[in-house]
Amino acid sequence: MTIPMQSTPGSSGYLDLYPERKVSFFKNSYILALASVAGIGGLLFGYDTGVISGALLYIKQDFHDVRDSSFLQETIVSMAIAGAIVGAAAGGWINDVFGRKKATLLADVVFAIGAIVMAAAPNSYVLIFGRLFIGLAVGIASVTAPVYIAESSPSEIRGSLVSTNVLMITGGQFISYLINICFTQVPGTWRWMLGVSGVPAVIQFILMLFLPESPRWLFIKNRKDEAVDVISRIYDLARLEDEIDFLTAESEQERHRMNNIRMLDVFKSKEIFLAFLVGGGLLAFQQFAGINTVMYYSPTIVQMAGFHANELALLLSLIVAGMNAAGTVLGIYLIDHAGRKKLALSSLGGVVVSLIILSFTFYKQASSSSSSSSDFYGWIAVLGLAMYIGFFAPGMGPVPWTVNSEIYPEEYRGILGGMSATVCWVSNLIVSESFLSIADGIGVGPTFLILAGIAVVAFLFVLFYVPETKGLTFDEVEVIWKERAWGKNPNTESLLERASQS
Numbered sequence: 001m002t003i004p005m006q007s008t009p010g011s012s013g014y015l016d017l018y019p020e021r022k023v024s025f026f027k028n029s030y031i032l033a034l035a036s037v038a039g040i041g042g043l044l045f046g047y048d049t050g051v052i053s054g055a056l057l058y059i060k061q062d063f064h065d066v067r068d069s070s071f072l073q074e075t076i077v078s079m080a081i082a083g084a085i086v087g088a089a090a091g092g093w094i095n096d097v098f099g100r101k102k103a104t105l106l107a108d109v110v111f112a113i114g115a116i117v118m119a120a121a122p123n124s125y126v127l128i129f130g131r132l133f134i135g136l137a138v139g140i141a142s143v144t145a146p147v148y149i150a151e152s153s154p155s156e157i158r159g160s161l162v163s164t165n166v167l168m169i170t171g172g173q174f175i176s177y178l179i180n181i182c183f184t185q186v187p188g189t190w191r192w193m194l195g196v197s198g199v200p201a202v203i204q205f206i207l208m209l210f211l212p213e214s215p216r217w218l219f220i221k222n223r224k225d226e227a228v229d230v231i232s233r234i235y236d237l238a239r240l241e242d243e244i245d246f247l248t249a250e251s252e253q254e255r256h257r258m259n260n261i262r263m264l265d266v267f268k269s270k271e272i273f274l275a276f277l278v279g280g281g282l283l284a285f286q287q288f289a290g291i292n293t294v295m296y297y298s299p300t301i302v303q304m305a306g307f308h309a310n311e312l313a314l315l316l317s318l319i320v321a322g323m324n325a326a327g328t329v330l331g332i333y334l335i336d337h338a339g340r341k342k343l344a345l346s347s348l349g350g351v352v353v354s355l356i357i358l359s360f361t362f363y364k365q366a367s368s369s370s371s372s373s374s375d376f377y378g379w380i381a382v383l384g385l386a387m388y389i390g391f392f393a394p395g396m397g398p399v400p401w402t403v404n405s406e407i408y409p410e411e412y413r414g415i416l417g418g419m420s421a422t423v424c425w426v427s428n429l430i431v432s433e434s435f436l437s438i439a440d441g442i443g444v445g446p447t448f449l450i451l452a453g454i455a456v457v458a459f460l461f462v463l464f465y466v467p468e469t470k471g472l473t474f475d476e477v478e479v480i481w482k483e484r485a486w487g488k489n490p491n492t493e494s495l496l497e498r499a500s501q502s
Helices: 012-017 029-038 040-062 070-098 100-119 124-151 155-182 189-195 198-208 215-220 224-231 237-258 270-288 291-304 310-335 340-367 371-392 399-406 410-442 444-465 474-486 490-501
Strands: none
Touching: 029 040, 029 124, 029 155, 029 198, 040 070, 040 100, 040 124, 040 155, 040 189, 040 198, 040 291, 040 310, 070 100, 070 124, 070 410, 100 124, 100 189, 100 198, 124 155, 124 215, 124 399, 124 410, 155 189, 155 310, 155 399, 215 224, 215 237, 224 237, 270 291, 270 399, 270 410, 270 444, 270 474, 291 310, 291 371, 291 410, 291 444, 310 340, 310 371, 310 399, 340 371, 340 399, 340 444, 399 410, 410 444
C-alpha cells in the first residue's frame, strides 16, 4: 500500500506544504469542547479508582465482614473491574452499531444507577453489586472516549487531545481524594463518597446531548451531510474540502469492509494481529506495572508504611494523586513533542527505579526494630510512591491509550478497541484482586519487587515492538503494520523517519 506523502489530507507532509491549515490547539474551542466532554468518561474512571481507596477505610468500620477479610476488600475494589471487562468487551460492538455518542450516553445512565445502589447499600453484597454496575459503565466509557476524541481530532494534535482523557482520569482521582477528605467527619462517610460519583455521569449526559456524533462514524454510516456539518466546525475552509474528499473516499472502502468484519478476522490478518498485540500489550503492561495497585490501595499502602490514622493516610494519598494529575499535564505536552515511544521508555525507566526503592524501603522497615527507623523508612516509602507516580503519569499513563486510538484501521477500530480495553481490565482485575493477598503472603517489599521486574519487561517490549506514531495519519500507521507483516518498503522507511523527527 502506497501513501502519497505530500498529498494525504491530515498528514504531516500535507501540513508542511500548507502550514496555514494547521489547527491551533488553543484557538479551536470547539475541538477542545468535544475532547473535554468526552473525557468526562475518563473522569468517571478516575473518580471511582480514587474514591474506593478512601471509602474502603470506612466501609471496614461499618461492615465487620469486610474488615475481617482481605478477600472481601479486594472483591469490593475489583468487582468494578470485572464489570469493566464486560463493558469494554461489549463497548466495541455498541460503538460500531450505535455510535460513539449513544455509547457515551448509555455509560452515563448505567454509572448513575450504580452510584445510587452503592450509596444505599445495606450490606457488603449489595455494595459489590453496585460496584459491578459502575464497572460496566466505566468499561464502555474506556472504549468510547479515546476513539471519539481521536476521530474528531486533526492528526497534528490528536495525541494531546486523546491525552486529555487520561488527564480527566488523573484529575478524577485527585478530586476523589479531596471528596474523601471532605466527608471524613460527615455521618455516612463512605456513602457520600460513593454516591457523589454519579454527579459527573449526569453532567456528561446533559452536555453530550448537545454534541455531535463522530464524523468518521457518520461517514461510515453514509450520513455525509451530518458529518460535513461536524468537520466544518473543526477545520478551516481552506482545508475542509480536502478533508471531505478524503473521508468520503476512505469511508466508501471501509463501509464495505466493516460489513464483512468478524472478531476472528483479527487473528487471520497478520498485520491486524500485530497491531492488536502492541495495543493490548501496552495496556496490559500499564496495569501490571502497578499503577492501579497504587491508586486503588494508596491509603492502605500509606498505612502499611506506618501512618495508621485514616485522615493522615488520605492526606498523604492526596499528594500522590495531585502529582498524578500534574504529571499527566506534562505528558499532554510531551506526547506530541517527544513522541509516544521515547516518553514511554523514559517513564518505565523511572518506574523501575521507584519500585526498587519501594521494595527496599518496606524490606528495611519490616526488619527494623526501632520506632525511629520505622518512621524514617515510612517517609521514604511515601517518597517512593510520589516518585513512582511522578515517572508513571507523564508517560505510561497517556501513551498506551493514545497509541491504541491511533494504530487500528477504521473497520477494526471498534472491535480492537473493545478487545484491547478488555485486556486492560482483565489485567487490572488480576492486579487489584491479588495485591493484598500477595502482600500478606510474601510481604510488601517482595510484591513491589515483582512489579519492578514486570516494568523491566515492559521497557523491553516498548523498545522492540512499539512503533512511533507521532504525527502520522491512520492510513500511514496502517502502512507500518503491513511493512512489519510482509516486509519493508521505501515508503514505510520514510514514514518511520518522519515520525521520529516530527
